[in-house]
Amino acid sequence: MRNCLKGGKLIRKKLSIVDTHAHLDMAPFNKDRVEVMARARDSGVSAIITVGIDLGSSEQAVKLAESYRGVFASAGFHPHNVTGVDEPDITRLTQITEHSRVVAIGEVGLDFYRDYSPREAQLRVLKRQLALASELDLPVIVHCRWAERDLVPLLRDWGSDDKRSPKQPPGVIHCFSGDSDTAQQYLKAGFFLSLGAYIGYPSSASLRGVIRCIPGDRLLVETDCPYLPPQGRRGQRNEPAYLLSTVELLAEIRGASVEQLARETTENARYLFRLPED
Numbered sequence: 001m002r003n004c005l006k007g008g009k010l011i012r013k014k015l016s017i018v019d020t021h022a023h024l025d026m027a028p029f030n031k032d033r034v035e036v037m038a039r040a041r042d043s044g045v046s047a048i049i050t051v052g053i054d055l056g057s058s059e060q061a062v063k064l065a066e067s068y069r070g071v072f073a074s075a076g077f078h079p080h081n082v083t084g085v086d087e088p089d090i091t092r093l094t095q096i097t098e099h100s101r102v103v104a105i106g107e108v109g110l111d112f113y114r115d116y117s118p119r120e121a122q123l124r125v126l127k128r129q130l131a132l133a134s135e136l137d138l139p140v141i142v143h144c145r146w147a148e149r150d151l152v153p154l155l156r157d158w159g160s161d162d163k164r165s166p167k168q169p170p171g172v173i174h175c176f177s178g179d180s181d182t183a184q185q186y187l188k189a190g191f192f193l194s195l196g197a198y199i200g201y202p203s204s205a206s207l208r209g210v211i212r213c214i215p216g217d218r219l220l221v222e223t224d225c226p227y228l229p230p231q232g233r234r235g236q237r238n239e240p241a242y243l244l245s246t247v248e249l250l251a252e253i254r255g256a257s258v259e260q261l262a263r264e265t266t267e268n269a270r271y272l273f274r275l276p277e278d
């Protein structure tokens with residue numbers, strides 16, 4: 001709910017926002033998951049995509065999507081977890097994605113900052129998961145750190161793959177924090193760009209100009225919880241209920257109303273992930 005004054009009268013408007021990237025299966029939520037979900041609802045979060053990072057967490061994501069209204073799952077191998085991933089693992093991943101609550105493949109991508117997995121494995125498993133997304137006609141949720149030079153051409157080629165349904169946009173770059181040139185390249189390849197509370201960190205000041213240039217029909221919001229809490233809560237656990245503060249920040253940066261940003265990002269999320277109306 002959001003309060004606003006109209007003709008001196010206090011009107012309560014219901015906002016609907018979508019957290020397109022959360023990790024609800026992770027241990028920091030084990031003690032109070034039910035309360036976390038209730039607070040999300042109370043804060044206007046009408047849908048949450050909980051994102052897998054390996055087979056176990058993808059299975060957990062599906063279980064959560066079965067258990068909670070408004071929760072959907074994404075299944076995939078995060079670049080940190082691709083060492084040794086082989087074809088039987090991909091077969092298992094494919095089985096997980098057959099569930100009707102799975103709306104995307106991810107998170108997939110490249111992380112050449114941490115380099116927890118060898119780069120050769122990261123590239124191999126990313127390509128394999130992109131091929132799987134084509135086969136299943138699902139969008140991808142992409143993680144990228146210090147790897148744009150390899151990732152952009154790969155996604156561009158894949159995004160224009162004519163085996164994919166032209167009606168299905170290719171996916172989203174989650175926690176986008178690149179420069180405007182990188183943003184343009186992703187946008188040209190058909191991708192959405194998702195932003196989180198980190199846009200309010202002092203270190204993200206240079207991102208403001210880029211944020212103003214993203215078309216309203218390509219923007220998504222996310223928490224990436226339990227990580228990346230809002231500036232005022234740094235050091236604490238993040239959760240979906242804090243998503244509205246990111247929408248408010250975006251509205252301020254783009255010079256638009258919170259209602260408009262909420263409406264646009266929610267429509268975009270429902271379109272990209274083909275989420276059913278509640």
Ligand SMILES: [Zn+2]
Pocket residue numbers: 021023051107224
């Ligand atoms: Zn994530």
